[in-house]
Every structure is written in structure tokens, then in C-alpha cells.
Amino acid sequence: MSIVTRSRQIFSIVRKSNRNPRLYSSVSANGPSDPIISSSILSNQPTSSTPPPPPPPPPESAAAGSVGGKPLSFLKYASIAALTGGVATAGYATYAYTLDEVDEKTKALRASAKVSAGVDLSSFDKFQDMFKSAAMTVPAKLVELYMDLRAATEEHVKGFTEPVSEMLLPDLHPQEQHVFTLVLDLNETLLYSDWKRDRGWRTFKRPGVDDFLEHLAQFYEIIVYSDQQAMYVDPIVDRLDEKHCIRYRLSRAATRYQDGKHYRDLSKLNRDPSRILYVSGNALESCLQPENCVAIKPWKCEAEDTKLLDLIPFLEYVARHRPADIRPVLASYQGHDIATEFIERSKEHQKRRQGQKQQGRLWRF
Structure with a gap:
């Protein structure tokens, strides 16, 4: 070309x-x-100023089939199962056993974690003891942790359910060791509180309450024991007892909270239980010692009520004759109105005495 x-x-x-x-x-x-x-065609290609798109994530099947996926899943479910079993065991132990019983039953388990290898043992036996001790360390530590937490919880709850003191009253004077203790409930026994929309709360005194307190203060150590708060009990008793016949007043902090109710626990009064009488319109439902209860009709503003005054002869008789134990005496009145039954027994006793006197006179003639 x-x-x-x-x-x-x-x-x-x-x-x-x-x-x-x-x-x-x-x-x-x-x-x-x-x-x-x-x-x-060139315009569809990425430029230097635009970053390249991220790569797509691997499919789940590939991740599940990767090395370590199955062991981690097994470990997770095993941990959940162990935690659930531990919580269930702790719950059952809390429900079925006291803290002292749990301590007694787990002594062997906790002692096995403290086993030390003997000096004269063979290498295999030493290794076996060390392995056993290491294997029991975690369960033993968990049991100790459970016991510490339960003790702390029970101590905290005890402040709300138990009386504030083991001895709610001071010691009796040595010259009054023979005196009986008369414990009186407040609501529906000595007074009644009523609320209405137009006037709010009002408190009414039971008929005869002033004479009742003034007369029996000569024979008894009188105590008011209520399940109401002290901020309610104190001002009410101040107005109720203007002559200071009531020696002590106990409020809700001195009760025992049990089964959703506040009970009077007469065993915490620091008094001889054979010399305690508890008078209440709801005695058997509010006291933990029914053998010391003197039940009377609850008062709800009936104007003609005389139950407190009717009870004075029986209480005065007890204070004057001082039975060795009041509980068998109260048991003999079980199922009866004490005031009415006492009057009937007194009449029968008078008839017997009159009959004996007449027979004695006939014998003399």
C-alpha cells in the first residue's frame, strides 16, 4: 500500500x-x-466519589451451620434450664422449710465443698478429692447466697409482721404481782366510729364506759390494745379516759400481722398469761390466745346497751378471789354469755348456801 x-x-x-x-x-x-x-455504558459504572455498595449479608442457614453455632445454642438453653430449676428449688424450699431446716439439710453439701486433700493419699485420690471439692463449690456457694438473702428478707419482713418488741409492757411493780391485767379492745367494745358524707367521721362512747373504767381500775391493770394506728388511738384514748384509768395503750405496731389481719398477741405483754383477760366485741377473731378471751356483744351505737356494766360483777369477782389460772375459769363459760351465766351461777350458789344454812339450823334444833 x-x-x-x-x-x-x-x-x-x-x-x-x-x-x-x-x-x-x-x-x-x-x-x-x-x-x-x-x-x-460508562455512566453506569461507580465513580471514585461514590462508595461501593456493601456486600449482602450471609444467609441464616450458613450462619447456623457455621462452627460454634450449635454449641452456643445448647449452652444458652442449658443455662436457662439451670436457672429455672434453681429458682423453682429455692421457691419450694422457702415454702416447705424454715431457714433452720434448710441450714440443717444443706450442711453436708456445704461441708463437701471444703474437703481438703490428705497428705498421705495417692496422687489419684488427691486429684479425685480436689475435683469433688471444685464440683461442689458452686452449689455450696449458691446455697449460702440463698440462705443469706432469705435471712435478710425475713428480717426485713419481720419488722412489718411482728410486734415491735418481745416485751410490750414494762415489768409489774413487785407489790402488784398479784394484780390481774385487763386488756380492752377499742372499736366496737369501748366506742364506735361511724362515717357519713354530710359530717365525716364521728366517734361515740359505749353506754357505761366511764363507770366501767373507773370501777375496774381499782382492781385491774387496764390496757387498751387496738389494731388501729397510734395517730388514731392516742387522741381517742385521751378524750375517752379523762380520769387516767388506762395505764397503757398499744396500737397496730404492737400487733402480729398474719393471714391478712392484725392480731393481738398477749404472749408479748410481759405478763403472766394465767392472769390476763382480753375483753372485746370481736375477741375470738382478733386474738391469738382464745383461752384468755372474754367475748361480749359488739356495740354499734345501740342506745340501750348495758353489756359493759353487766360484765362488772364477773370481773370484780375474779379480781377479788384471784384464781390461780383464769383460763380454766373462762373455759367453763364457753358457749355462754359470761355476764348472764355468771348471774345464774351466783343465784344457784346463793340458793345452795341458803339451803345449807337451813339444814344447819334444823340440825341444831
């Missing part, structure tokens, strides 16, 4: 390239060898 012909070919290619700058070509001595690429 001549020089003129080759020059014409080169000139023709350059002129086409200048007419359309978006087309690219490569020229070699043998002519174009690469295809022409359009700019539309």
Missing part, C-alpha cells in the same frame, strides 16, 4: 473522531483492533 493511501485512511479516522468526541477508538499499525464503547 502506498504512503498516500495510508495517509488518507488515517486522516479519515481522525476526522470521524473529531466529529463525535464520545466515541473512543484505538489505532494501530494494522487498523482498529478494539470495539467502540458508548458513554451510556
